[in-house]
Amino acid sequence: MYDLAALGAWIEFAVRWLHVITAIAWIGSSFYFIALDLGLHRDRNLASGADGEEWQVHGGGFYHIQKYLVAPAGMPDRLIWHKWQSYWTWISGFILLVLVYYLGAEFYLIDPNVMELATWQAIALSLASLGFGWMVYNQLCKLFVDADQTVLMVALFVVLVGMAWFYTQVFTGRAALLHLGAFTATIMSGNVFFIIIPNQKIVVADLMAGRTPDAKYGKIAKQRSTHNNYLTLPVIFLMLSNHYPLAFASEWNWVIASLVFLMGVTIRHWFNTHHARKGNPHWTWAATALIFIAIVWLSVAPNPQREAAIVTRFAEADGFEQVHDIVLGRCSMCHAAEPVWNGLLWAPKGIALETQGDLSRYARAVYLQAGVSHAMPPANLSYMEEDERAAIVAWYRNAIGG
Template structure:
């Protein structure tokens, strides 16, 4: 039993590592090529017929880069296709979704207090939502193909806000934000697999057949690549959110997730404008900071309180005995030196909550994870009710007031 559990943990670790490695490769190449394209000098009437060029220095060497709108006169040898980073990021991410959320649905995907689903129902909703995302996005791109691209981005944002709300109505908060990230990442990988690479292959095939490629294929690919550029940072935030209960396990988690997309736009706008040599719109950083402050406020509303570092007072604070009983009944079956919950070999994150001293030592974590957020117990498997959470909040604030 231990060997299987250890093997499962290492399998998850390996897949997560692969996911991080491939995501870094994909994001890095995406950011680089967007910056390169925006920074090209296009006013030099190059003899090669290229649309623009740029000189760069890195690692002690100089690089002379030229971009062709369609293709050069002759097909170059050793043409590099940037696609596998995207494919493996999505595949490893989906495998991780299966390992953590589908196989661990009882803990991480389903919360009976949100919607009492069977595992197969929750998994079906998850899969259907990812497929729906690509279909809806494709329809939007086709409808707004000739419109101002800002209109298209606003329409896409509306879909993302709707999905953020939807996911919080069917899954745990943790799974909701993770799924919103997977939903967005599916659009991004779909752009590469279904649009960008096929369009580039059409151009290459035309060139090899002696035909003049249609420039529209490159234009469409560039549009989808730009969408990916603006969606990348929100996806990173959403994928990391499961480590921060104040992001995923609060009442306004879907609003927080929606605001994260706006932060992604403001940050990328600064970089894209800077790389295009059109100035440095520092106002975007001010807007980003204001949005983040709003997120921080939403994460603790309506329980925002000033925390005082008076840990020694926790045991004497009003309600301590009641909270200790709550923690023993709702948390200690997992957070114990020898957990009794099936499948757990040690206390999650090494947090033990068996004694009064344990509770006072981890008071802040209990307050954040089980008081003002619903991060713990995961999927509320031990049925901690609102009265229990209110008691934890009241006890913690009683100990830290002043």
């Protein structure tokens, strides 16, 4: 019989591959059409009645492209719809969310140190948040459809910052950033499925019926398409973040995630301005670099308030004094500001376990490395006893209430 674990891993691999392929196709077409639209020459009186045109060269040939502001006079014989890239990116991404985070909730979704949740509660929060995101965003768009779009983008940014903070209060850091990416990607796919394609179908139906299409449908679709353009790069960062603990495991991970959205805006602003032939705002690259430097700093910056709460929680748990004595005797000869173990010049991974604060701060690592496993001390060089490991496990579980 085939190994079910291996089969499951290959299914996950196949879905992930599909997700990457469809995402590349969607992002590529999105970037291309936005660049094309911004670069159209609209100062020409075209006999076809088109709003603008562009000549491009690629693959050994020339392309003459025209765009009609609302629709052409008649329905073309063949019309290509760009929608399935978006749909399958979301579908494959959601399947991955189920395979990795829902079926592996104990490892990847739930952190008792953050919030005590049953698996069904965590999954329910995840699903509800995705639906909530679309409803709030859609209402904001309807509210600000005729307003300055900068106001709408600021309102959306406030929502995203709020969701970044919310996710870090209920899920693991890894799941929090991944969910913020899924939250944003759901908004983007919702734009295509609920707004852009239905509006285009209304225009097509009008053409086929001999009616003149209403320009408002194109205006609304353009608004949503522009939003997708600015949200794409942050989504890519958030989807890749689960490979980089410095991004998701930082005490300031929700601030890092929020700043990533600003980087997406500054980067896309340069490209969009350039494509529209309105100059090259190089200040955007300086702004992007400064934001990224801030992210790098935040990735290692402590959060004194949260750290103090964690230290108190573990220091007040039953068994703390005993475990502190165990760690001092079995671990701190290496994990110290000045290690005394022969050949060590600094503490492994920079982790010191000398004070009570140190033990509280690295409680989870001690629990995993020396409590539930025998990874530490390496080769059990300091002869940690089984009852000592059991004491570490009991203390940690007392602290988290498990």
